[in-house]
Amino acid sequence: MSTLDIKTKTIWELLSERGRKVGVINDPCSYPALQVNGFLVCGMLWPGGEQPYTYPESLAAELEKAVPNYIVDVNLHNKEKIEIAKELFRSIDTRLQASLYLMKQHDWDLFWTVFTESDRAQHRLWAAWDKTHPRHADEPEELRTAVLDLYEKLDAAVGAILAEVEQETTVFIVSDHGFGPFYAAFDLPKWLLDEGYIVERGEKAFLKSALKKIGVFDEVASVYKAVRKPFEKEIAYGTNKFKSQEASTEDYFAKLDWSKTRAYYTLDGGIRINLKGREPYGIVSVEEAEELKEQIRSKLLEHKFPNGEPVFRYILTQQEAFNGPYSHFAPDLVVAINHTGYNGSLKGNKYLMPSNHNTGEHTPYGVFIACGKNIKQGQKVEGASLKDVAPTVLYHLNEPLTIEMDGRALTEIFTPEFSTKHPVERKGTSYRQPLSTEGEEMFEDEAVADKLRSLGYIQ
Template identity: 20%
Template structure:
C-alpha cells in the first residue's frame, strides 16, 4: 500500500505566535505533533509574499521557473495590472506531479488553482484569489458545503462579524476533515489562510488571546487530530512569518525623489479597500495634501482622532490616503510590490546602487542574481525588500508625503515555520531547510520521480540536523 503525505499550510504563521497558542493550549493536537517532530525556521522566498512562496513550496523551483512573483503584475504596456491565476503558473505543482505519476491527490486552497487544471487523479478546491469557489466534480459531495471569501465575495472578518466568520471557517475545516477521512489520496495538501488574514488586521488581538480569534485556531486544530491518524508523513509549513513593525516605507516616494517616477493626481477615486475580499467598492475622498502631511507627523493615536473628526465632518465612510499615484507610462522606473520595473534598462545598476544605500532597504538585487529559468523575463528588473531587522516594512505603491512614516503595524516577516513528523524522525530543531525542499521530499517519500531541474533537496528525515 502506498504511503500517504499530508501537508497542512498555516499561512503567515511564525514561531513566536505558535508558541503562544501552544502555551495557551489552543492547539493541543498540533502541539502534540510538534513535540515529536523535526522543526525549524523556514525562510521564505525573496520576496516573502504568499504568491511566490506557496508556488515555490508547491513546485520546488524558484520564481524564474514557475513564473509567479506576486498576486498582480503590470500589463505589458504598463497601462494597468493583471491578477494572476493558475494559467500564469508555468510549472507543475506537487499535487499535479503526484497525479501524473498515477497516484491521487487532494488540494484545497492552494493559491492560484483557479481555473482548475483538469488532471486525472488531482482533486482541487480553489483558493480565495478566485472569482468564485470551484471544485473538482469527483469531490463535489464534500466540497459543496465549502464556504470562503473570494475576489467577488467579502469576508465577514472585514466587518468584525465574528459569528459569521466562524461559520465560514467551520465549513472549510469540516470539508477538509471529511476529505481527509473519506476520500482516497496519497497526497493531501491544504492551506489555511486564516492566520494571515487575522494577523494583518487583528495581530494585537491574537497576541492578547482574544477568545473570538482563539476559537478560529482551535477549530483548525481539529484537522491535526485527524491527520495524525491518516498520514504517514505530516508536514506543517507557513509561507512566511509575521511581526510588528515601526516604520512604513513607500518605495515610489523614494524613486520620485531620484527623478525616476512621475505621478498623477486624482481629486476623488473609487477604490477597492481590500483587493481580495470586497464586493462593494467604496468612495475614497481626497484629504488635502497639507492636512495629510500634518497628520503623518503626529503620534498615531492623535492622528486617528483627527481622522475620525474629518470623517464625521464629511459625513462619509472614508479611508485617509494621499491620492498621489504613480504614472507607469511616463515613469523611467516604478515599484510594484517588491519589484521595480525599469523601463530604461541602462538605469538598472544606478537604481540598485541607490536602493542599497537607503537605510530602510534590507536588500536589492537584479533579477538575474536571485532567479534562473525560462520565466525570468516575467520577473521585475529589480527585487527589493525592506530592512526588517530595523523595523521597516513596505506599505503601498502610492507616492506618500514622506518615504518613511513612523507607525506601528503588523506585516510579513521572512521567517516562517516548518514541522515534519513520521515514525522515522527523531525530535529535534533543524536548520537549513528551504522552501524548495518540500516538494522533492514529498516525491521521494512517495517513491516518485523528482524533476531534474528542482532547486531543492530531499530532507533526510532520519538524520536531519
C-alpha cells in the same frame, strides 16, 4: 493571477501524471481548478459567485451537502475587524470538516490541505494583541486574544486531522512564512517620481515641476492617491482584487511619459527598468541599465528610519534573486522593506507611511514539522528552505524530483532504513509548456533577445 500564470507543474500535477492519487484543498492560486488524478478544491483568489471551485466540478455539490456553508475563501472586503475574526473562525471549522470528510471519502497518496486563516488574522488583527504596536490602543478590546485563540483553534484542527489518519501515514506541517508586526511602508511610486525615474507627461507633469519650484508640491500631489490606492485599500476580493489593482496601475501608467521614464514600480513591490528591446517603450540600453540599477539600489539603501535602522532589509537584482527561463518576468530590483524596523512616529516623513489596514506582515522564517514511521525522531532541520518542501514530499513518496527543481529532498529527516533504500533521483521536467514556445513571446526582435540573453536578462 490564476493557476494559468504558474509556469511550472505543481506537485499535484506531477503526481497525477505519474498515476498517483491526490487530494488538494484550499491551495492559494489554484483557480481555475486543474484536472488532477483525484480532487481539488480551490482557495484564495477564487473570484467568488457562481464560478466553479472544484475538480471535478460535481464535487462542489457533494462537499456542500457534507459541509453546509463551506467557505471557499474568506472575503475580508468591506468588513469590520470583529466580523473578520468571526468569519475566520467559521472558515477553520468548515475547512476542517471538509478536510475530514474528503480525506475519508476519497483515495489519495498525497492529501494537502491549507489553512490560510492564520495569515489573514495576523495581517489584520496583529496590533490587537501586540501591546508594543503603535496601533494597539485603537484596536477593539474584544480582539485582544483573537490571534492566539485562532492558533489554538488551528492546533485543535491539526489534532483532529491527526486523529483520523492511519498510523502509517506521514504528516508534514508547513508554513510558507512567519509573521511579525507591520509598522511602516515605503512609498516607492512617490520616491521614483521625485527622483525623476518616473516622468509624467502633459500639463500635470508641467504643473508639478512648476509647483515643486515654488514649494507647494506636496500639498497638491493628489495624483499619488491614485498611485497608492492599490497598496492602501482592500479594493475587491479574489482575482477581482488583482484586476482592480492592475486597472488602477494601468490608469496611472497611461499618464506617464514613457519616452523619459527610466524605471517604474511593479505591483509586487519591485522596480523594473524601462529597458530598450524588452519593455514596449523601452529607452534604457542594457549597458545603462546596469548602472541605473546600482544607482537606484544604493540610493534606496541609504534610507534609514528615525532610530537609525535601515528601511530596506535587502535589495536584489533580478539575476541575484531568480534563475530560470521565466526570470525576466520578475522585477529588475526586488525590494524588501524592513517592516519591523521602527515603531515610532512617522510624522513629517516624505516616504514612510504608517501601517494601514494591515498591522502584521510576513517574516522570512516559517515552520517545518514532519512525523511518521519513516521520520527520525527529534531530528532538527537546519537551513531548509520553502523550495525543499515539494522535493521532500516527492522523495517520501518514492518519486523522482524533476530536473529543474531548485530545492533538495531533506533526506536527513528520514530514518536510515528509509533513506539508504531510497536514493534521490531526478527525472522529467517541471515545465507545463515546451520552453521553445513559451516565455520569449515578449521579445520579437531575435537580435535584441540574443543581446539580453548574453547579458543575463533572459536565459
